[in-house]
Amino acid sequence: MNQPILTCRNVCFSYHSLSGETQALRNISFQIREGEFVAVVGPSGCGKSTLLSLICGLCKPQSGEILMPDHTKARIGYMLQQDHLFEWRTILKNILLGPEINGTLTRAKEELALKLLNDYGLYKFKDKKPGELSGGMRQRAALIRTMVMEPELLLLDEPFSALDYQSRLIVSGDIGRIIKDARITALLITHDLSEAISLSDRIIVLSKRPATIKRQIDISLSLTDDSLLAARNAPEFKDYFSLLWKEISDEYESKTCT
Numbered sequence: 001m002n003q004p005i006l007t008c009r010n011v012c013f014s015y016h017s018l019s020g021e022t023q024a025l026r027n028i029s030f031q032i033r034e035g036e037f038v039a040v041v042g043p044s045g046c047g048k049s050t051l052l053s054l055i056c057g058l059c060k061p062q063s064g065e066i067l068m069p070d071h072t073k074a075r076i077g078y079m080l081q082q083d084h085l086f087e088w089r090t091i092l093k094n095i096l097l098g099p100e101i102n103g104t105l106t107r108a109k110e111e112l113a114l115k116l117l118n119d120y121g122l123y124k125f126k127d128k129k130p131g132e133l134s135g136g137m138r139q140r141a142a143l144i145r146t147m148v149m150e151p152e153l154l155l156l157d158e159p160f161s162a163l164d165y166q167s168r169l170i171v172s173g174d175i176g177r178i179i180k181d182a183r184i185t186a187l188l189i190t191h192d193l194s195e196a197i198s199l200s201d202r203i204i205v206l207s208k209r210p211a212t213i214k215r216q217i218d219i220s221l222s223l224t225d226d227s228l229l230a231a232r233n234a235p236e237f238k239d240y241f242s243l244l245w246k247e248i249s250d251e252y253e254s255k256t257c258t
């Protein structure tokens with residue numbers, strides 16, 4: 001079995017403000033192994049984004065620990081709901097922004113960017129401004145901007161939720177395949193249970209705030225091909241969906257806190 005790339009052990013975190021303390025995470029422990037695609041689901045406001053902020057080092061746990069090899073710590077990619085593309089830069093210049101800022105913009109990086117643009121069907125839009133692209137294309141450009149940094153661990157915080165339903169189905173399938181083909185370890189936050197089942201190897205279910213781990217579910221689907229449709233048509237799909245639905249709705253019924 002592959003090496004763990006991320007270990008969270010008894011992680012606790014609270015926000016402090018003038019109005020008091022908000023406990024967001026309580027005793028979160030899990031591991032992610034190299035190459036795994038793990039989804040996190042949980043009620044809104046339970047602490048999912050907080051967990052990603054801790055993993056990428058924006059905040060520090062109050063207790064517990066988050067362990068990663070040093071080479072992984074330096075290579076975390078983070079993709080958000082908003083694409084945050086700069087409107088005044090072309091798609092290619094947006095994609096090359098990271099290497100430009102950290103001084104690693106080489107001819108090889110530019111070639112990688114052009115290859116990714118080509119692989120993901122955006123090559124002919126490389127000199128366009130973000131405003132000329134659809135929401136799905138913009139989100140794919142945002143993924144390329146992250147991939148050009150050659151991440152070892154990719155954190156995805158509801159990256160498809162700003163898209164309309166049909167774009168979301170297409171783009172999540174595309175992006176899922178891109179990440180798996182590149183064998184990048186990924187942690188995806190989503191509130192879409194079908195998306196979690198069809199994209200991931202394992203799903204972590206969080207309770208309402210303060211988030212604790214309610215359950216971890218390994219996903220194994222009998223697939224006819226690697227498409228999102230095949231995943232959704234797999235015979236096991238509906239049982240996983242019912243199981244997750246029950247876990248999540250129990251949390252909403254027991255007085256949600258947002």
Ligand code: ADP
Pocket residue numbers: 015016017022024042043044045046047048049050051209258
């Ligand atoms: P989720 O991503 O699951 O919707 P978050 O991790 O964003 O939830 O937030 C968890 C809880 O922490 C929420 O109740 C939210 O209001 C609170 N929270 C988030 N950020 C802050 C902050 N900067 N200061 C105080 N409370 C915060």
Ligand code: MG
Pocket residue numbers: 048049050157
């Ligand atoms: Mg969030």
